[in-house]
Amino acid sequence: MPHSHSSPSAMLKSGLRRSMLLFLITISIAVLLVSGWTMWSSWNRMVEHGQMDARNLSQSISRQAEDTFLQVDLTLQDLRDRVEINGMGSEQKDYLQTLLQSRKATLPQLHGLFIYDYKGSWIVTSDGKIPAQANNADREYFKFHQRNNDNRVHIGKVIRSRSTGDLIIPVSMRLNNPDGSFHGVVLGTIRIDFFRQVYGYYNLGDRDTLSLLLSDGTILYSRPFDDSVINRNMSQAPLFSHLLKAASSGTADYRSTLDGVERILGYTTLKRYPLVVVAGFDKQELLKSWFSDLLIYAVLSAILLMVICLLGYMVMRHIRLNLQNQIELTQVRDQLTAMNHTLQSLALLDGLTGLANRRQFDLFLQQQWKRAQSLKQPISLLMIDVDSFKLFNDNFGHQLGDDCLRRIAATLSNLAASSEALVARYGGEEFAIVLTGQESRSANTLAQKALEAVQALAISHPTSLSGAGVVTLSIGITTNSQPAAGDSYDGLITSADAALYQAKNQGRNRAVVL
Template sequence: MPIPIHDPNHAPGGALKRLPLLKAAVTFIAAVCLCLCALLYFQLEQSRRHDLDSARVASANLTRAMAQQAQDTFVQADLVLASLADWIQNDGFGPSTRPRLQQTFARRVQSLEQLHGLFLFDKNGQWVITSFASLHRGAGIADRDYFKFHQQNASLIAHVSPAIRSRQNGDWIIPVSRRLNDAKGNFQGVLMAGIKMSYFDHFFRSFNLDAKGEMALALSDGTLLARRPFDESLIGQPLAEEHIYKHEPSSAGAGDAIIRSAPDGIVRLYAHQHLQAYPLVVTAAMSEEAILAGWYGTAFQSSLIVALVVLGICLFGWVFVRQVRNSERIEADLRKAQEALELIATHDSLTGLANRRLFERALDVEFGRGARQRSPLSLIMLDIDFFKRYNDTYGHVAGDHCLAEVAKVLKSCCHRKADLAVRFGGEEFAVLLPDTNLPGAMALAEQIRRSVIDKNITHSGSPTGYLTVSLGCHAFVPSSLDSIEVFIQRADSALYQAKHGGRNRVAALSMEDGLCALERSDR
């Protein structure tokens, strides 16, 4: 038996599906790129959070130091005011005591570098005593906020007011004042210590801060007292709408927030600390740009490296996908060529019917199946009557056309998928009928014979005057002991008997009945 050209159990593409491979490759490449980008994102985000957390710790430490220094500054001034207030309330500030009070004021100012000066005002806001050698003779301070506060409030606790320009010499000072009462508890005047704003500016400069950073001292309501960098236009302005004042209440003690500054639009990390003894708050702000300067450099380098790696993977993937697609196209072309070769190798080019090679392969398969299932197998052999005369009369081209017309009849009569019409050789044809007994084969053979006659193909060399065929049928149930060659020979013997009996008829050969002939003619 010939070796099959194409094994149906190993169809092209069965062992390796190209399309799933292409999808898997694209998915894998995309997953790798996404994983690299995700790892980069998480690593950079973790690094960014670490830098911000470190900045928060540094800012918190800075604000604690600022708060401690500010509180010590105001406590020292408050202690001076408290001791002087007790002395004045006991001894008064009459003309006899004023020289000694002025000297005491001057010594106290010299002992504390943060003090601009000490001032005593009567109940009308007029100058009484100052730490300066010459007493200011100008208008009083009845219009000052701190004076109005003490005039209207009976509390003897120190009061911190918004920064002002001293009327003594024009310097910026932060007033810390106390109310003075007479023996009956009536308002007697105000004792005020002016703290130099330059003192805080010098203190702020002792800290290393980036060029876009800020440090500030403010009242708890957000009114600015001192600031680095110094901006005179902001002093005394309410900053309640900026940074931590609109995010954190004064009772929060300490905290931080990343906010875009309203005046200059710079994003900063603002840390704040409220003083325990006074309604004051200190803030320290570092620009996000300075905090993340190192991170930006690392992020750029890491992103560039990952981008190059991803680009390399994508280029490799593009080349790989192109190769897979080329392989797929090549395989499809090979599959088409193989199918065409298979068709050429197993089918007759003139009639389109199966050839001897496919017929022998089908016989081998059906013999095995019939033996296993004990099902009948039939074979019809047919031959065109007087075909040599037809060729001699009409020529070989007409003969080829005649063969093609008979092939069409066979195709039209074989309705089942398992039926196989074969050009056996020359003008001889065969029809293999699985699961078909002898009566069924004879019925199909008669249908074929009548269909050929219905074609009305003129044949002057035939006694009937038109083209006819003779058919021989054989059917049996195959077994492992039976021979394919014997099976074909018996069908061929039935065909011989049909031709020997006058042609244009169907003859059958069975194992039980021997030879029986069924003659058909158009008479």
């Protein structure tokens, strides 16, 4: 019987089957590896986006909180000035009563406005009601002002109103006698329900959080928790034990000591007040959302593998196109997210320097001008221009020019940080500083410090027309000692521009006062 041998076609088919099987296994493994990497990368991106969203939300909430307390702060300053000038005797009570009522009516966050004498007795309230034998000398804020001769606003822990029973945040200022001794307290109370209402506008998950805390870790309000967490101290939490010590804002990922939920947090410290805002997203919900996307992706991957088994070489092209489409969609989503974040940050801040932009400058100057008219206080404006900046850009390029503007912006911001001032980028290489309640001498002193500080940066500029060999400034200064009713702040800007023009004509690297 003759030996049977495999035909060449059978051997070829077997080889092709083995090659195809090896090819399919290789492709399947590759697809699985790529799918796994894509899913892991998508999780990392989702976490990163969650961190970015939490930080942006905390910064947005911090600006809202700062505006809320700033409005009360300015109101208390106005009341304090009027009381210290006119007194709070019986002949002034009707006037003060009307004034407190009108101020409260303009600020929806206020629960009430109060004035107490040095013994803690109620003198005037915004609702006109003074309970018999009413005395607040036992309140923490009253004792604080008795001990501390500090004119700044004091924000206390949440208390329950003795007049209405509502939970309120006391915001207070000390009243002084002409000799500087303690004369009493002017108090504004902010309703906790105001923050409950404002934070309720945000469309968040059931376990996502928005919290407002004092810088010592005391909770003033925290969504979605009930009122039992108010005034709880969180100073031992990681946020206060080490995160805020390292940076005033940022993101973190840790388990809450309040309810044990692990969250992605964004936190921001307010610049003006000892307050911290925290926004947190439930990581478990984030994982569920990611898993839902993962499940859909897993089904699609299984279908792709079935197509690979049926079509072989065609599957490679489909997988490649599918992955490419996914990457492109992810890039488009990232670009849209980045554009949204950029639009938010551009609302009131200059994108290059981080200073107030022209819009915020106009709003601030208009507000301070009205305040100066009302209180008959001086207001000063410094218009600042970087000398020969076009030549600097021509010689060193716009990248170094931008870096130069950022360094100058940081220097000006540091110089003005100790005073009630706004530093803004007015446009191009121009900056502006608004000084409230300061005469020309103080403005000129700040200008001289700015000239010296910027020159001390020693940013090389050999072609500068100032002849200093480094980047220098020209500064125009103007002061309106007592803006009259009907005057416009446009004259202040025009005068400062004229002074700046003179500084440039006189050789630059100098300040001129008009």
